[in-house]
Amino acid sequence: MVSKKELARILLETMDIEGYNMKGAQRAIDRIFNHIMFKVAIDLEKVQIRGFGTFKPVVLPEREVWHPFKKKKVKVPISRKVKFKPGSIFREYLKLDDNGE
DSSP states (O other): OOOHHHHHHHHHHHOOOTTOOHHHHHHHHHHHHHHHHHHHHTSOOOEEETTTEEEEEEEEOOEEEEETTTTEEEEEOOEEEEEEEEOHHHHHHHSOOTTOO
């Protein structure tokens, strides 16, 4: 599993920015993720990162579903979720080679 701390370490290793330390890199990662979450969850905007993928907000309307324990229909309030569609480069990484790896 890759954590935000690991991403910050990778950012520090690959970017040669003078004056940046681990805390600064972690703040940068946090700001990026927070911005993506805000745009998708609050502004209900699609966020597309070319090659990586697209985060798309979906609003589910209020609906009735069958509750198996109560044995009756219950109302489920309006809710939001996010869909992710991998981009072209991500899909290439997901393809298996001839050895199944």
